[in-house]
Amino acid sequence: MEKVEDIVWKKGTSVSELVSQLGRVGFQSVELDRASEVIVKMKRDNARVFFSFTSNMVTSGLRGFFAQLIKLSMVNVIVTTVGGIEEDIMKAMGEKFLVGRFRSDDVALHEKGMNRVGNLLIPNDSYIKFEGSMKHILDKLYKKKKKYTVSDLLREIGLTLDDENSILYQAARNNVPIFCPAITDGAFGFHLFMFQQDHPDFTLDVIRDFSNLLGTSSHDEKKGIIALGGGVSKHHAILGLMIHGGADYAVYMTTAREVSGSMSAATTDEAKSWGKIKDNSDAATVNGDVSILFPLAMMKALDVLSDEGVI
Amino acid sequence: MEKVEDIVWKKGTSVSELVSQLGRVGFQSVELDRASEVIVKMKRDNARVFFSFTSNMVTSGLRGFFAQLIKLSMVNVIVTTVGGIEEDIMKAMGEKFLVGRFRSDDVALHEKGMNRVGNLLIPNDSYIKFEGSMKHILDKLYKKKKKYTVSDLLREIGLTLDDENSILYQAARNNVPIFCPAITDGAFGFHLFMFQQDHPDFTLDVIRDFSNLLGTSSHDEKKGIIALGGGVSKHHAILGLMIHGGADYAVYMTTAREVSGSMSAATTDEAKSWGKIKDNSDAATVNGDVSILFPLAMMKALDVLSDEGVI
Amino acid sequence: MEKVEDIVWKKGTSVSELVSQLGRVGFQSVELDRASEVIVKMKRDNARVFFSFTSNMVTSGLRGFFAQLIKLSMVNVIVTTVGGIEEDIMKAMGEKFLVGRFRSDDVALHEKGMNRVGNLLIPNDSYIKFEGSMKHILDKLYKKKKKYTVSDLLREIGLTLDDENSILYQAARNNVPIFCPAITDGAFGFHLFMFQQDHPDFTLDVIRDFSNLLGTSSHDEKKGIIALGGGVSKHHAILGLMIHGGADYAVYMTTAREVSGSMSAATTDEAKSWGKIKDNSDAATVNGDVSILFPLAMMKALDVLSDEGVI
């Protein structure tokens, strides 16, 4: 077993140095460095990486970082919720979200047309512009064909975007499928519905997207997962792995608590009882806010992999 | 403002008496009693009640209680995730889940064919039997028609079940639609996919289910929501309300923390900034484990409503 | 292993019935019923019961319930923080605290002379009256002797009070010592300091209180602990047990999370590594708000023990 080591400040310390030192500090700092190492190992081992995140992370400035990870081939399959899809498109169209406060006067915000997500704000205007461009995009796609799977639809949309910091843009150009199992759960769903009212033969085949999910990997291939937050995106990424025999490498980051038995809080240990990740897998669960934890763990991993010439 | 009142034990105290006393104790006990009162008010006001819950609650013994609430007309629209649908069907077929421990040897459980959900266990066998009956049910439904919306499919399945404690059984017989926006996210999805491989013209139209969601209520009607846990089921129930002008009454119960900006943790205050619930709504957010909080708040509400002849 | 059982509402269900049913529901409800059973066992086995709680619980209406438990001989040794001591005295003098809101305008409250503790409010006036009576009480005690241990001082104060719902009142009359290891950490400490300025020979011997702690039990006796919340009161109660060989029965209730390695969140499992509780002890850790969990678990235990003639 390793010994606990005191950390000391040295001016200009890099993120990589700090994360390495945190590995000997204690509590979540130890798990954080472990997570960073698991990410490095999955890439060294050339694993297919499933990456899931929740929509609030796309609301935040993590969005461009996620796009960069796709561009760098750090992740190979994405699962997220429709809120994140919508907001990635809004941002690709130039919309700006704002930094607010957790304790706000929500009635006043409503009157100002500001929608709060924790301490961030999304203007109503962004939703209105999104509606306009959705119509335009769906018109274009409908001319190509009438029936899409969700991941195909999202790739087609990604190809219409023009923003290097966009998740959909990079995914479409780097052959990374985006799965979104609850595609109708948001403004996006409502616009699909309105479009279908005018074009009754327009359909999404959600069942057939299972084919695409099956095509993402194989039993023989090494597989890894990075699950940020919980919910349906985490669950679906795990399902994608399970149908291929489970993950060899797993990193979960969440604020949810195991004590209520929710999927969001389920640890990499619980996952072993299901065969979701293999019994002998390399796994780390870090508790805390992804907006801080993930850049730390991933930036150290990127520094290491860059030094090794893996990326 | 009310005064804090000391509670004292009296032998044989009823749940209703205790919850009322808790309203003057402090911290979450106060919010719990407030939640109970909001439930009473929404029923007195004859509101349409949207009810969302996560699948782990169906794993637990809350499942029969939810079925009873449908039977008693306490809730009018249900939104949940596919894990809960699967497990309700398994239980309706006689499968039994077990009470285990949070700290378990998960590798040993995997070898025994036991899947852990917090401190509960689902045997692999239950999934195998579920697969068999899904084939049987889908065969039957396919003979009726080739194309379903999700809520229609779930009603048809409910009609095939024979268990008064089943959520699907009661929903089908009491005209309560069940929405499940991520229907493919689980074993259920995999079985739909296998069925579609053999019956390529079998499709689910998820977009068209928006019609059904629109049909659940109207702008003019009073509306309430009881959201247990978070994730896509909470979000979709709120979406259903939002397209009808937002809720007049809202009760949220969750263990998630507001601090990370997730939907699961979003409070009834944050909801006001979106117009998800009305500015002047009657609302309560209770923090804690639903397996304890919900029976308390709801049982007091049922006692009160029964006394008043509302149920 | 037991099976999960569906619960159903029956009008007028008692707290005891519900808690028993919760034992088969899942997640924290299972742990709650387990905690109730451990309390029953410790009393049947005639164990010495160490009882710790934090001051916010005395702010709340749990205070009179705690006093009742002392009167019923359910607990034998108390450890708490000085805030709780102060507020128990204020309440014994007739002061009333109020039920407010978590989200409040704290600057406005400050201007109104209201001090917020979560969703409860303590008026400045109560502190002012407390100051007056402290002077009076200390004058009286000083006439008896100049040097006290903390637990002796608190007993003497308890004897001056006249309120059956007071923790200090019941403890003093039922031979239950109250330990308060950080006696100066509050207004109480400031008043002790002011008194000592005028009476330089007045001292508290905190070290000698260890004698009293040693006198609370013995290695041979069966011992139990009920620790509500965390911090120094939980730690000190455990210390009291450890010097007597550790606990045979343990119930911890807390909202704190194990993930940061704090004492407040330490589980009954971690305690075993220290010998704080015995390896083969009967132990339960319940996560959640004590204002709801504790009345439930304890009221069922009291009903059972009353039926059995133990209390």
Added chain:
Amino acid sequence: MEKVEDIVWKKGTSVSELVSQLGRVGFQSVELDRASEVIVKMKRDNARVFFSFTSNMVTSGLRGFFAQLIKLSMVNVIVTTVGGIEEDIMKAMGEKFLVGRFRSDDVALHEKGMNRVGNLLIPNDSYIKFEGSMKHILDKLYKKKKKYTVSDLLREIGLTLDDENSILYQAARNNVPIFCPAITDGAFGFHLFMFQQDHPDFTLDVIRDFSNLLGTSSHDEKKGIIALGGGVSKHHAILGLMIHGGADYAVYMTTAREVSGSMSAATTDEAKSWGKIKDNSDAATVNGDVSILFPLAMMKALDVLSDEGVI
């Protein structure tokens, strides 16, 4: 209001750069950067800084960092619990703690003489050596005088140590008083008690330590607080500020949740209702694990202050 900005990885990014970027990301990352800025402001304004932390942080590798902060004059008054005092002394004597796992076999650890604190381990041996040196130190101090306040005792002990990474060592040499309101709550207390058995005239005057606390600052001086974790150390640091009119700058970091009304979770907002921090103070509350959050926020502050020549 500021706009949300996407972050991107650049090889070798420094901690300071990353924390600044996090200020535009969202959720706790925003609060983290705000906390860093409040620390910079309190130092620029030459405020007296009260610094509180819990003992588990001294178990961890944060201990040497805390010592460095004292040496750099970043903090002026310390409040902590006795567990941290003990462990700082053990480490100063050369004892090493180990990095373990949260999920451990605690009965096996107990048999091996390993005491678990989250994912860290303290060997029994360290406690045995601590006992020996405590006797030695107390013998020496007793020759000087018979009666100490707690902060005086801790300074005297600090002067006997020989370890630059020790908190007590640096505090004693840099005129930073250490307050420990529950000095008897641990092995330290037991050793004091055993010593007093042999030297009945040896006493600690905890009341008189209020004088020292009063001497730490004044109403006119600018004052700040950095409270890591909760409990009695946080509460006592705030008490120290309150008797001087409250803080002008405040940073709280904790994993505790506001929802249960505990001191540990109390925010800088709640503090305003008490006058604990001034209505117009510069304040930040960050939720999460201090082992990660604090090095990030403080290291950026140190880089900035070093550039400005403040340190």
